[in-house]
Amino acid sequence: MGKAERRQQILTVARDVFARRGYHAAKIDDIVAAAGIARGTFYLYFEDKRAIFEEIVDRTMARLGMVIERVDVASPKSVAEQVRDQIRRIFHILLEDRATTKILLSDALGVDPAFDRKLQSFYDEMAKQLEQSLRDGQALGIVRQGDAHLMSWLTMGALKEALSQIVQRGAEYDEDTLVEGTFAYFMGGYLRVA
Amino acid sequence: MGKAERRQQILTVARDVFARRGYHAAKIDDIVAAAGIARGTFYLYFEDKRAIFEEIVDRTMARLGMVIERVDVASPKSVAEQVRDQIRRIFHILLEDRATTKILLSDALGVDPAFDRKLQSFYDEMAKQLEQSLRDGQALGIVRQGDAHLMSWLTMGALKEALSQIVQRGAEYDEDTLVEGTFAYFMGGYLRVA
DNA sequence: TACGAAACTGACACGAGCGTCATCGATGAG
DNA sequence: CTCATCGATGACGCTCGTGTCAGTTTCGTA
Numbered sequence: 081m082g083k084a085e086r087r088q089q090i091l092t093v094a095r096d097v098f099a100r101r102g103y104h105a106a107k108i109d110d111i112v113a114a115a116g117i118a119r120g121t122f123y124l125y126f127e128d129k130r131a132i133f134e135e136i137v138d139r140t141m142a143r144l145g146m147v148i149e150r151v152d153v154a155s156p157k158s159v160a161e162q163v164r165d166q167i168r169r170i171f172h173i174l175l176e177d178r179a180t181t182k183i184l185l186s187d188a189l190g191v192d193p194a195f196d197r198k199l200q201s202f203y204d205e206m207a208k209q210l211e212q213s214l215r216d217g218q219a220l221g222i223v224r225q226g227d228a229h230l231m232s233w234l235t236m237g238a239l240k241e242a243l244s245q246i247v248q249r250g251a252e253y254d255e256d257t258l259v260e261g262t263f264a265y266f267m268g269g270y271l272r273v274a
Numbered sequence: 275m276g277k278a279e280r281r282q283q284i285l286t287v288a289r290d291v292f293a294r295r296g297y298h299a300a301k302i303d304d305i306v307a308a309a310g311i312a313r314g315t316f317y318l319y320f321e322d323k324r325a326i327f328e329e330i331v332d333r334t335m336a337r338l339g340m341v342i343e344r345v346d347v348a349s350p351k352s353v354a355e356q357v358r359d360q361i362r363r364i365f366h367i368l369l370e371d372r373a374t375t376k377i378l379l380s381d382a383l384g385v386d387p388a389f390d391r392k393l394q395s396f397y398d399e400m401a402k403q404l405e406q407s408l409r410d411g412q413a414l415g416i417v418r419q420g421d422a423h424l425m426s427w428l429t430m431g432a433l434k435e436a437l438s439q440i441v442q443r444g445a446e447y448d449e450d451t452l453v454e455g456t457f458a459y460f461m462g463g464y465l466r467v468a
Numbered sequence: 469t470a471c472g473a474a475a476c477t478g479a480c481a482c483g484a485g486c487g488t489c490a491t492c493g494a495t496g497a498g
Numbered sequence: 499c500t501c502a503t504c505g506a507t508g509a510c511g512c513t514c515g516t517g518t519c520a521g522t523t524t525c526g527t528a
Contacts, residue, residue, distance in 0.1 A: 083475085102384040104298050107515065118477040123517065163465065186383055190296040200442070214464065224464045230436065230447075230455040231464055237435020238428035245427050248394070253424075261424040269463040270408065270418045270425055271357065277505085301485065312507040317487065 087125050090115050094132050099179035103133060103187045134195070137188050140180045141202050147173050148206060151213050159222055163266070167239075168259045174243055175255065182247045185240060207232045235266065281319045284309050288326050293373035297327060297381045328389070331382050334374045335396050341367050342400060345407050353416055357460070361433075362453045368437055369449065376441045379434060401426045429460065 081089070093114040097106045108129055112122050126132040147169040151162050174181040188199050211232040217223030242262065246253050275283070287308040291300045302323055306316050320326040341363040345356050368375045382393050405426040411417030436456065440447050 081475095086475090102390075104384060105386070108517090109515075119516090120478065120518075121476055124475075128517075160465065189380055190298060190384060192299065193296075196296075217465075222465065224458070224462060226458055226464070227451065227455040230452070231459060233435050233439050234432035234456065234459050235464075237431040237433070237438075239431070240435060241427050241431020242424065244431075257421065258424070261421040262428065264418070264420055265425060265428050265463060267463050267465045268418060269459060269461050270420070270429075271354065271411075271416065271461045280505090302487090303485080313486090314488080314508065315506055318505070322487075 083125075086117075086121075090117070090122065090125055091132065091136065095136050095177075095179050095183065098133060098136065098187055099182045103183075103191050130191070130195075133183075133188075133191065136180060137184055137199075140174075140177070140184050143173055144170070145205075148209060150209065151216070153216070153220060159217070160267075164259065164263045167262050167266075168255075170239065171243070171255060171258055171262075175246065178247045178250075181243060185244045186248065203236065207236055210235060238262070238265065277319075280311075280315075284311070284316065284319055285326065285330065289330050289373050289377065292327060292330065292381055293376045297377075297385050324385070324389075327377075327382075327385065330374060331378055331393075334368075334371070334378050337367055338364070339399075342403060344403065345411070347410070347414060353411070354461075358453065358457045361456050361460075362449075364433065365437070365449060365452055365456075369440065372441045372444075375437060379438045380442065397430065401430055404429060432456070432459065 090111070094106075094111045097110045097114055100106075101110065106129075108119065108122060111132075112119050115122075126135075147166075149162075149166065151159055151166075153159065155162065157165075174184075189196065211228050214223050214228040214231055218225055218228065239262070242258065245251065246258075284305070288300075288305045291304045291308055294300075295304065300323075302313065302316060305326075306313050309316075320329075341360075343356075343360065345353055345360075347353065349356060351359075368378075383390065405422050408417050408422040408425055412419055412422065433456070436452065439445065440452075
């Protein structure tokens, strides 16, 4: 097995171990046992546990970063369609590899202070983009007036929770239902009373 | 100092230590140092680290459980007013003691498998109540049709995230603004496009 | 087939943090 | 003043998981 494949193999089994046990409960021994290699071999490919975990999370953050696009009012696609697509892309990419998503959403917290900051920055970045989009929308009258900052966090939280639930309890949820349900929620909330 | 006060004192400083460092990074030595007691004394009052942590989280879960009420259609208060009050109560009780809220929302995950299940059950219980309220509302036409299960998780996620953000970065957010913003979000979403 | 390089191995030494317990000191009853 | 009780102490032993490294195997090349 070439160096690259071995490295990739370790990454893959480590991802599964982290997803199953969580960061702190996952031992290097669990990873090497699952990979069928000796303890020492692991350290030929990765600095330490923290390093391999970070690489796994980084990859997903990068992939996720790729699919986030600002809404473009000048686009031929309607704003609604763009928002719907955005939701679809996010769900799609995160449900593709559920193990890593589970790690990102529930194990990456509390690893260590530096990692917490990194994660926070990542979400901040997303929230900032969303907030700006909301402000743009407000200026154009296509987004309800109100605290855009709060709205962006509420939105992110809603998405994170839905994903967490699906991923944490291997629930099968049809992706289209999910996208439509979430879109409707963002569109119109749910209360119909004065 | 009497036994009860000592116990309470240890609980209080432990709460602060857990909130500052997170569960795994918090060492018994940090707690006893902060409390100004010897290592052995800690074990006179608590079984172990896990036990004191659990007690802290249990208390908050109990307090939170107290303020959750089913919406009553027959009540003289309007449904909207009841929902608004519910949101207000939740924010109020959780922003009263931010250290514990931070623990509940971000440190209680990944402590150990049993604890994760407990936390999950707690949120499940809340989500189930909310979901039932939504279904009742749908039957009465005061809640938009759609996947009530999904809606309940999206709603819980939105609340959790808003609280997380405030609590994690000691941000000062006016409680009324928060309640109104969140209520408006649940009422009407934010998009105003076809 | 022989040899050097590269990959792999796992026993080991080490440190961190935990829970214990023999002992200490303060308090108050007799 | 004496002794018993009880909370408090902190050094100690132990466990667990980590990262290392001297030695072994495999691989590619001549």
